[in-house]
Structures are given as C-alpha cells and as structure tokens.
Amino acid sequence: MAKTIGNPISWAARNLGATGEHVSDSVSQIGSSDTRELPMVQTLTMQDLTDCLRAGYQDFLAIRADAIFIAIVYPLAGLVLFGFSMQMDMIPLLAPLVAGFALLGPVAAVGLYEISRRREQGAEVSWLDAFGVFRSPSFGAILVLGFYLTMLFLIWLMMAQSVYVQTLGPEPPASLTAFVRDTLTTPAGWTMIVVGTLVGFLFALAALAISVVSFPLLLDRKVGVPVAVVTSVRVLRHNPVVILSWGAIVVGLLVVGSIPLLLGLIVVVPVLGHATWHLYRRAVA
Numbered sequence: 001m002a003k004t005i006g007n008p009i010s011w012a013a014r015n016l017g018a019t020g021e022h023v024s025d026s027v028s029q030i031g032s033s034d035t036r037e038l039p040m041v042q043t044l045t046m047q048d049l050t051d052c053l054r055a056g057y058q059d060f061l062a063i064r065a066d067a068i069f070i071a072i073v074y075p076l077a078g079l080v081l082f083g084f085s086m087q088m089d090m091i092p093l094l095a096p097l098v099a100g101f102a103l104l105g106p107v108a109a110v111g112l113y114e115i116s117r118r119r120e121q122g123a124e125v126s127w128l129d130a131f132g133v134f135r136s137p138s139f140g141a142i143l144v145l146g147f148y149l150t151m152l153f154l155i156w157l158m159m160a161q162s163v164y165v166q167t168l169g170p171e172p173p174a175s176l177t178a179f180v181r182d183t184l185t186t187p188a189g190w191t192m193i194v195v196g197t198l199v200g201f202l203f204a205l206a207a208l209a210i211s212v213v214s215f216p217l218l219l220d221r222k223v224g225v226p227v228a229v230v231t232s233v234r235v236l237r238h239n240p241v242v243i244l245s246w247g248a249i250v251v252g253l254l255v256v257g258s259i260p261l262l263l264g265l266i267v268v269v270p271v272l273g274h275a276t277w278h279l280y281r282r283a284v285a
Contacts, residue, residue: 037227038227038230038231038234039217039221039223039227039231039284039285040284040285041231041234041235041238041283041284041285042238042282042283042284042285043238043239044235044239044242044243044279044282044283045242046242046245048242048279048282049242049245049246049249049279051278051282052275052276052278052279052282053249053271053275055274055275055278056116056270056271056272056273056274056275056276056277056278057271057274057275059115059116059119059270059274059277060267060270060271060274062119063115063119091172091173091176091179092160092161092164092168092169092172092173092179093157093160093161093164095160095196096156096157096160096161096196096200097157098258099200099204100153100156100157100160100200100203102204102207102250102251102254103149103152103153103156103203103204103207104149104150104153105250105254105269105272106149106207106211106214106215106276107146107149107150107215108269108273109215109269109270109272109273109276110142110146110215110219111273112269112270112273112274112277113215113216113219113273113274113276113277113280114136114219115274116273116274116277116278117216117219117220117277120277120281136218136219137222138218138219138221138222138223141218141223141224141225141228142215142218142219144225145210145211145214145215145218145225145228145229148210148225149207149210149211152203152206152207152210155203156199156200156203159199159203160196160199160200163192163195163196163199164192164196167188167189167191167192167195168182168183168186168188168189168192204247204251205247208236208243208244208247209232209233209236210229210232210233211232212232212235212236212243212246212247212276212279212283213228213231213232213235213276213279213280213283213284214228214229214231214232215228216276216277216280216281217231217232217280217284220280231284235283235284239283246279250272253268253271253272254268254272256268257269
C-alpha cells in the first residue's frame with residue numbers, strides 16, 4: 001500500500017516532535033570534537049561541476065513538467081517579495097531582497113533533491129514524489145536547518161537596512177527613480193553599494209558553507225544538523241576553488257533567470273536543484 005501523509009493534525013504532531021528531537025540532538029552535538037563518524041569528503045574538480053550541471057539538466061528534461069510545477073513557487077514568492085518591496089520605505093531593500101532570496105534556494109530545492117534521489121534509485125518519479133520529504137526520518141532536521149537559513153536571510157535584511165540608514169538614509173526615498181539616481185550619482189550611494197556588496201558576500205559565503213551539501217546529506221542519511229553543517233563546511237574547506245566557483249555559477253544563473261520577471265527561474269531552479277544533488281554525491285563518499 002502506498003504511503004500517505006495521513007491526518008494533518010497527527011502528521012504535524014509527529015513532525016513537530018521530530019523537529020524537537022533534532023533540536024535536542026543539535027544542542028548535544030555542538031562542541032563535539034569527535035570526527036570519526038563524519039562522512040568522508042572527496043576531492044572535486046572543475047569538470048565535476050560541468051558533469052553535475054549536465055546531470056541536473058538531464059534530470060530536468062526527464063521530468064520537465066513536474067520540475068516546473070515544483071519550481072514555479074520560487075519565482076512566485078520572488079514576485080510577492082518584489083511587490084512588497086515597492087512600498088516607499090521598502091525600496092532600499094529591493095536589491096537585498098532579491099539577492100538574499102538566493103540564501104533560501106537550498107530550502108526551496110529540497111523536493112528536487114528527493115526527485116533526483118529517487119530517480120537515481122531507478123524509480124519512476126512524478127511531482128508528488130517531492131512530498132516524500134515530509135516522510136523522511138530527517139524531516140525535523142531539514143526544518144531546523146531551514147529555520148537557520150531563514151534567520152540568516154532576516155539578519156541580512158537588517159544589515160542591509162542598517163547600511164542604507166548609515167549612507168543614504170534614514171529617510172525613505174521619495175521614489176524609485178530618486179533612489180536609483182541617488183545611489184548611482186552620489187558618494188553616499190556608492191558607499192552603500194560597496195559596503196552592501198561586501199556584507200552581502202560574507203552572508204552568501206556563510207550560506208554556501210552551511211548548505212552546499214547539508215540538505216542533500218540530511219535527506220540521504222539520518223544525521224544531525226551539526227554533522228550535516230560540519231560536513232558541508234569541510235567540503236568547502238577541502239575544495240575551496242571548486243565550491244566558490246559553484247557558488248559563482250549559482251549566483252550567475254539565478255541572475256540570468258531573474259531578468260525576465262523571475263520567469264527564467266522556472267528552469268534555472270530545477271536544474272540547479274538537481275545538479276546540487278549530483279554535486280553532493282561527488283563531494284561526499
């Protein structure tokens with residue numbers, strides 16, 4: 001008999017309990033110096049990135065309609081944030097919202113990882129299989145790590161607001177046109193651009209280190225959040241050039257996909273999501 005999510009109340013209670021268990025496990029594992037049980041990290045090459053993108057694209061072609069159905073949530077959420085930011089007092093956060101939204105990409109792609117995982121096992125897949133994440137033994141850990149990334153995103157927005165207040169602020173811009181003009185034609189505007197870019201890079205680096213393989217690892221194995229995050233950081237430390245290049249590729253493709261009203265993300269997000277699963281397979285033995 002096929003598994004179902006079941007009664008929503010009992011399902012929520014079970015997964016809230018699992019989340020609490022993972023939080024407890026995370027606290028107990030913090031500060032542990034025992035690395036004997038950590039997954040083995042492997043050496044990556046630039047060719048691996050090409051192969052992962054090719055494999056991700058093949059996964060997308062194999063289940064194109066289903067992947068698009070899942071990924072369409074991402075640009076829709078982006079458009080909602082864009083509309084929200086068009087209020088006068090939110091205009092300075094327009095660019096940080098779009099840029100910081102990428103921090104949540106690994107969370108949005110969890111269903112795509114599950115599809116790639118099942119396809120790798122030779123099973124027939126559909127968009128419904130993405131909801132298999134909800135039945136994963138590590139679903140609580142995935143929620144916890146998603147919460148951490150969400151907090152990182154909110155802190156980034158607060159930092160971006162602080163940079164604006166210290167440069168062009170504290171008053172909100174009179175209009176979008178006036179904000180763009182002041183940003184590009186005044187010393188304070190260029191200070192905001194430079195400082196904001198540097199701060200944004202640090203947040204992006206932190207998100208990359210935390211999540212480059214952690215979500216696929218949680219989905220694939222029953223490990224705690226600390227083990228997943230430490231393994232992800234170790235992958236970056238062991239392959240700094242390759243992983244930083246991967247981060248640049250992700251940012252570049254997200255920018256390209258965002259240009260036509262975020263509609264390109266309907267293709268970019270599933271390709272990157274599937275490719276990330278294959279990157280995890282190559283990075284972690």
